[in-house]
Amino acid sequence: MKVSYHGHSVVKVETANHTILFDPFISGNEACDLDANTIKADVILLTHAHNDHVGDTFEIAKRNDALVVAPNELANYLSSKGLNAHPMHIGGSREFDFGKVKFSQAFHGSSYTEEDGNVVYGGMPAGILLTVEGKTIYHVGDTALFTDLKMYGEMNDIDVAFIPIGDNFTMGPEDALVAADWINAKIVVPVHYNTFPVIEQDPDDFVSKVRTGEGKALKIGEGIEL
Template identity: 85%
Template structure:
């Protein structure tokens, strides 16, 4: 399994048979090194409906006939727009041919804004536990610090966790360090920072302070193999 980070909350996972994208905010994301017009994806996993997470889902999914897995209300909205969407809800899990997906809680908002300003309710935001090839990835999503993160760490053997550190819209570095201790991942990677001025942070500084497992600030496009 190969895992790479592409700015904001964009994560790509390549298994033996599938390419999976988390929250593919590519166009308009100056930090992202991917090309929304050419990227291949069999699967798109969405933590919530905000535009900086849904991103280029429509274009990528239509071109690749990707399956899009998302919280129920968001998935229903995407399906109404013609995408192949699979709805899930917080606490639910499903075994797909590409791996197992389970949605966890996240304390945040969730709405999708159309170009004309129309705001669509996106259901509850979530985090995603994704397991394939014997490895478990936890994309925490956009969230505040909350104590059930400790429970998720105790219940799951997490190989790598992607934790937001940007502050303002999510937890900041201090709370994210507590989250890393609770989640107990072998590797903790900071995400959701430096895309906008209000969420500017020092990812290397954060990673150096992670006490449980290894903190690692991935460079854009940097790839890990699990």
């Protein structure tokens, strides 16, 4: 299995039988190396409804007939637009043919802005624990630091954690280091930084300070074999 990073919060998981995308913000994301018009995906996992996370979900899901798994209100909205969306909620888990998905807490906002400026409430934001082929990947989502991250670390044997470091909209590097201690993943990868000037950070400096697990600042398109 290969897990790769593609800028902002975009993560791709390639298993023996499925390609899974987290938060596919591709078009309009200069840091992303993927092509929304050609990328193949069987599953899209969404942490919340903000446009820089829903991204190209509509186009990718329709072209690939992909399943979209998202928080309840967001999933219902996507279903109303013709997508094959499965609703979940924080604390819930489900076994799919591609792996097990569990939604965790995240402290953030969640709304989708349509092209005409209409703002749609997206339900509660979340993190996502994906267990596939015996490995667990934790996409923490957009969040502040909160103590239940320690609980998630204690309850799960996490192989890779994708943790936001951008600050301003999410936790910054100092809080993310605490989160990494609590989550206790084998590998810690920083995400949600340098997409916009307000979230500019030094990922190499962050990973050099990671105290628990191995910090890896993945270059755009770079992956980890699990």
